[in-house]
Amino acid sequence: MAPAKLYIGRKVRQIREQNNATQAFFAERLGISTSYLNQIENNQRPVSASVLIALADRFRIDIAEISAGENERLLSALSEAFTDPLFDAYSPTVQELKLITQNAPTFAHALITSHQAYRRKSEQLASFDDRLERPGAYPETTPYEEVRDFFHFVDNYIHDLDLIAEALAERLSVGNRDSYLALTTFLESEFDVRTIVGERGEDFIRRFDAQARTLTLNPYLPIATKAFQVAFQIANLHAGAKIEEIAFAASFRSEEAQEICRVGLQNYFAGALVLPYRKFLLAARELRHDIELLAVRFGTSLEQVCHRLSTLQRPGEKGVPLFFARIDRAGNITKRHSSAKLQFARFGAACPLWNAHQAFEAPGKIIRQLAETPDGVRYLCLAVQVNKGLAGFKATQTPYALALGCEISYSDEFVYADDIYVGSGTGFDPIGISCRICERVACPSRAIPPVKRKLSVDHSERGILPYNLP
Known part of the structure; x- marks a missing residue:
């Protein structure tokens, strides 16, 4: 099969403009004619291998980045x-x-x-x-959805914040010793903010008093949550200017969306601080993405580990392309991101055949699934149920399913695939994205017909579904 032609005119134009180069100068550096460069930038001609090599050699461009598939x-x-x-x-x-x-x-x-x-x-x-x-x-679009889309289309990776968080983590040796102690010590020494434990019986998680210079945490929080909440406060004090700059540049339609984005960016910084990029990336490779061992090594929760794995999108230092989602018992996806080909539906519920729903039947157990979407792409899917909330018999704890997965071509980098034979065409469960856009015609779990298929009803015969999809 002939290789697909590469049309990346917009990317080439971006590289030229970033270097403040005219088309004539840029074409000369690449060793091609100005007319050829003009055709490339307008996607009238594909980019050849020699042009890709010239881009990498003369403009220090990562070929893997420039030749990546469409968004x-x-x-x-x-x-x-x-x-x-x-x-x-x-x-x-x-x-x-x-x-x-x-x-x-x-x-x-x-x-x-x-x-x-x-x-x-x-x-x-x-x-x-x-x-x-x-x-x-x-x-x-609601403010919440607008912010969700902002993170979605920046690949859930905020480069400037990640670098600031990583530099601070290195300075504080986060990941090498008790993160909670390191973070609370920094908060007090750098910003004169003491971290104290609140009264029993109160249901808040975190409370910051700017006048008293105190950060009060609920006494029944898990240690991983305490460390994250301290990191969240550090985000506001240490990286507040950069967070404000990023939120303002996003040009949200309302102040409400901008405020929600600030919270999202502070959460992002906190995750990047307790799980610093390079250290976490190397550990993920060493431990072959064993999420339980990663959580133990860094003193974090499974959710923090899974979420961070989905953000490893730094140019030139990318991790395995993963999808990540958090789902409640009703099937609502409350967190979502995918750097893999699988993209979550923006409307409707997730496919009922996805193993994420089974996680609620086996709390604490990591469930594995080999799955294939209608486009023929195959995945290794992981799911585990976790509880969020305060400790105690009477405390309210909300169960969630965490879903994590990769294309099957990356499965050898996951410990979870060691005893699974992925080379066979059998054993892959047929899943979809959402019933409303899934084209599988004989799925017994279908909730609603696909929106673009005509229905026919045979009154003399009943099959799996009460209608046929010709």
């Missing part, structure tokens, strides 16, 4: 939008959608946002709920 997250979101019956008369090909995401990503984002607004308005009209009567209830 899977944006392409997935755009593809899902076009499954809506609204676009029945318009069926763009995958190649056409790729051209849009490559050449006009801003237009793609605008189309996705418009489609979200349309869906919300349709849902409001269909349900006649009281939001129609409330002032300010507009059919637009």
Whole structure:
């Protein structure tokens, strides 16, 4: 099979502009004509191997980065939008959608946002709920969703914050000794903020008093949570200016979204501080992504480890491309990110055949699954149930399932695949992304028909489903 042609005009143009080079100068450095460079930048011609090598040699560009595939997250979101019956008369090909995401990503984002607004308005009209009567209830992306999309489309990696957190972690030897002690000592010595334990019976997690210069923590928090909450406070005091700069540059539509983003960025910094990038990446490789051993080594929770594994997207130092999600008992995905090809649906519930749902049946046990999506991509999927909340018999604890996985080609880097034969075409469970966009026609677990398939009903015969998908 001939290798796929590489159309990366937008990336090449970005590299040229970052170097403040004209097309003539840039083309000369690459050893090609100006007209050829112009065609490359407009995706009229693919990039040759010699041009890729010249980019790497003369502009110190990582070939793996420049030749990476299309933005899977944006392409997935755009593809899902076009499954809506609204676009029945318009069926763009995958190649056409790729051209849009490559050449006009801003237009793609605008189309996705418009489609979200349309869906919300349709849902409001269909349900006649009281939001129609409330002032300010507009059919637009909520502040929370807007922030979620911000992290989604930056690959859940904030480079500047990660570097600041890693430098501080190195200074404090976080990961080499008790992180909680190191962080509380730094908070007091650097910012004159004492960390104290609150009264029994109070249900808060963390409380900061700027005047008294105290950070009060709930006495029944696990030590990993205590360390994370101290790191969160350090984020505000040590990296507050950079957090403010990033949140402002995101140009959110409301102050509410900007505030939510600040919290998200502080959480990001805290995770990067207790699990510093290079040290954690090397440990993940050494321990072959054994999440329990990683949690023990760094004194963190399983959720912190799984989430951090999904953020290892530093250019030139990337970890294994993973998907990560946190799911509640109702099937709501409360956290999500994927640097793998598998992208979570933006609407509707997750596939019921996914092993994440089984985790609630075996608390504390890591469940493994070999799965295949309708596009033929195969995955190693892991799931484990955890509880979040305070300690104590009467304390409320909320169970969640953590889901983590990679494409099967990376499975040899995971201890969980050692006794599983992944080379066979059998043994892979057929899963989808969401029933509303899944094309599997004979799935006994299907909840609703796919939105772009016509239904036929045979009144004389009943199969797995009460309708047929011709």
